[in-house]
Amino acid sequence: MAILEVSELRSRYSSRGPEILKGISFEVEEDDFFAIIGPSGAGKSTLIRCINRLIEPTSGSINLHGIDVLSLNATELRKMRRHIGMIFQEFNLIDRMSVMDNVLSGRLGYVGAIRSIFRTFNNHDIQRALELLERVGLQDHVDKRADQLSGGQRQRVGIARALMQEPNLLLLDEPTSALDPKISREVMQLIRTIATELKVPVLCNIHDVQLAKEFCNKIIGLQDGIKMFDGPTPSLDQSSLDEIYSMEVL
Amino acid sequence: MQTSSVPLTVDDIVRLRRKKQTVQFGFYFILFILVLWSIQATVIDDTDWERIGSLADIGKSVSHFIGIDFALIPNLLGPTIETFMIACIGTILGLIICLPAMWFGALNVTPYKPITYPLARIAMTLSRSIHEIVWALIFVSAVGLGAFAGILAIAVRSLGFIAKMSAEAIENIDPKPVEAIRAMGGSNLQVMLYGIMPQVLPVILGIVIFEWEINIRRSAILGLVGAGGLGLVFFRQMNTFNYPGVTTVILAIFGLIVVGEITSHYSRKALN
Amino acid sequence: MANKTGEHNLPVHSSVGGDGVHREWSRFKFPRSLINYGILLGILLFFSYSVYYLNIPLERIMGMFGRLGDLMADRYFPPDMDYIVDLGYLDAIIETIQMAYLGSLFGLLISIVLGWFAAHNVSPSPKYIYPIARLLTMGCRSVHEMIWAILFVTILGFGLLPGVLALTMFSIGFSGKLFAEEIESIQMGQVEAIRAMGGNHLQVFVYGVFPQVRVAFTGIAIYTWDVAFRAATVVGFVGAGGMGWYLKRNVMQIETERVAAILISIVGLVVISEFVSAWARIRVSKAK
Ligand SMILES: Nc1ncnc2c1ncn2[C@@H]1O[C@H](COP(=O)(O)OP(=O)(O)OP(=O)(O)O)[C@@H](O)[C@H]1O
Ligand SMILES: [Mg+2]
Secondary structure, X not given: OEEEEEEEEEEEOOOOOOEEEEEEEEEEEOOOEEEEEOOOOOOHHHHHHHHOXXXXXXXXXXXXXXXEHHHOOHHHHHHHHOOEEEEOOOOOOOOOOEHHHHHHHHHHHHOOHHHHHHOOOOXXXXXXXXXXXXXXXXXXXXXXXHHHOOHHHHHHHHHHHHHHOOOOEEEEEOOOOOOOXXXXXXXXXXXXXXXXHHOOOEEEEOOOHHHHHHHOOEEEEXXXXXXXXXXXXXXXXXXXXXXXXXXXXX | OOOOOOOOOHHHHHHHHHHHHHHXXXXXXXXXXXXXXXXXXXXHHOOOHHHHOOHHHHHHHHHXXXXXXXXXXXXXXXXXXXXXXXXXXXXXXXXHHHHHHHHXXXXXXXXXXXXXXXXXXXXXXXXXXXXXXXXXXXXXXHHOOOHHHHHHHHHHHHHXXXXXXXXXXXXXXXXXXXXXXXXXXXXXXXXXXXXXHHHHHHHHHHHHHHHHHHHHHHHOOHXXXXXOOHHHHHHHHHHOOOHHHHHHHHHHHHHHHHHHHHHHHHHHXXXX | OOOOOOOOOOOOOOOOOOOOOOOOOOOOOHHHHHXXXXXXXXXXXXXXXXXHHOOOOHHHHHHHHHHHHHHHHHHHOOOOHHHHOOHHHHXXXXXXXXXXXXXXXXXXXXXXXXXXXXXXXXXXXXXXXXXXXXXXXXXXXXXXXXXXXXXXXHHHOOOHHHHHHHHHHHHHHXXXXXXXXXXXXXXXXXXXXXXXXXXXXXXXXXXXXXXXXHHHHHHHHHHHHHHHHHHHHHHHHHOOOOHHHHHHHHHHOOOHHHHHHHHXXXXXXXXXXXXXXXXXXXXXXXXX
């Protein structure tokens, strides 16, 4: 059963601007770890952000667990978003807050106004945050400020924060581009292990084809807003790669 | 400074340079004429040199001010504290009333741009273009003589600068944490609290401390129009021709400002 | 806890968050949080005490703002616009501009020298001249322009000259520190080059320092004009000429509708001056 169905998705940033996504369709299933690859500017980030409507698509449809995402109003959209975890290339942490507060902030969608002002999270959330921090190996940095961590550690905070949401879909926008190769592998490994364990499907933008082949079971190739490839990882061969990246070869 | 495709000949270059020099010369010439005109109007026409007298007379007037009125010192403590407190409360009140102004005045968070943004900008301009003395006058006539009028004047006068700088800080935030909070389903309030506040709070505090330092200077003169503090004592010394007393009050103000500068230096250090 | 999904029937995965191990964490950190709360409490106490000390009638505040509105509508409206297009008043406006112009010009000229002396890296004598120059700029800064105006009026009598001098002192205080800071941030290479050639202090300043800070100085000068003009609109209040004098007279005579008109003219002029200086700043940064 498909968890996420995207069909004929189109997007542009301004009404007179160029079309960035030119009708993308694909399906993500329960235990998928999906990679989206493609040259820079192909529209990978745009595609990922259309799914939780950080960018409004111009047309098409997105179906998550049978819910039509594009028809939701603002309140419903926020309720929907709390179930979609997102991990960012530049981590997008709140630099001046502690690691713990950053992880706890993953619960914001569930917390009312007064509690978010005073940062009072319930004991269950705190326990969960501590457990997640232990899980990503940051138990010794709980009270440090987020900007005092290394890149790899910061991304681990990002992972813990996304998992704090109890997501049933993870969106990853180049989670490893700001990290060195060794740390990149560790981070990807961590995400895959936890995602498999929690049975959360993952949609992951990634620059590094090698990394994609290593960790993902399905791959979408994007070029200039058009889907050039869609299939299981083993079926991605040199000729399809050439096709996806033809712009760069020229 | 033209970038024509035709290559410039030496003649052209010389002509261009000469033209530039003429413009520059004309500019300085106008400045100079303005200086002459202003001097003529202010220093020559308007000034009664008879009344001022010779340099020696001026020296004599100045020498009145030399000395310290020790008898006045015990009476200065109360007004000094008052001036200090007016500056502190005025600044805090200024910060409070300026919260909506900075929210409305920052392009990236203003709720309804065509109306709220210009509204905030107008408030900022008004606050900054009217001198604190005038604000104090207005408030004295509204709430009566005393410290309260001074506090309101300080608060309203501070609004412009604090709001302008803070709005700029809000406009220059890093949008990434904001995106993260939105992506996880955060409300507008939560975006404000978690995405924007942590980034701008230290900046705003720095701005407020800076303004507080200036406000000490300001609150020291509000007494001139009856808004309490050291200014009143200053005025009284002036009216009774007690010139050493005037010097004493000025020294007290000076001391207060030094205290303010030291405090502001260390608290801004502690912020980072 | 499986039903936190709101309206949507989304499946929730929750295998993390229940391993049964209890972990300790508290937002309260022993000495640090205590100190922070202590400081916060101290500040709060100080403010409450100040409100008490200054006799601020908290219970009447709300009413006061209502009164403020009434008062504005009542007394200050409608502004007596005829008054400010009167020839005498227009003359006062011109005088104000002249005062601000001369005051900031003199102040800037003196500031260039003082800023040079008060910049630690190129001051002719870091040991003697530097602290004196610093003290002078700080002295000019900490005395408010109104106090300068009063002092000069006392010494020289009513008129525009004391206004010009007060604004001069004010401009020195305002721009001197900025100039010095600007000079302290220059690159020392060019300075050393001139020094190596055997240049004296003046030559070092003219050829090594000034060309580097010229553009920044122009920006600061425009800014100084801006604030000096604002101050110039009120120094007349204590007898130093210009529009402030009219303000004072009408305040004293409780001619509130005229006061309103004068305030409008002040705001209008300041806004115009701000536009002009914004334009000038853009020109300067382009010419860079
Ligand atoms: N905010 C924006 N406004 C207008 N155009 C944008 C905006 N963001 C991206 N674009 C354009 O959309 C296109 C796709 O951008 P996108 O960021 O989705 O590419 P990408 O595949 O993620 O590239 P990269 O690998 O460099 O991250 C690019 O041509 C880009 O110029
Ligand atoms: Mg991208």
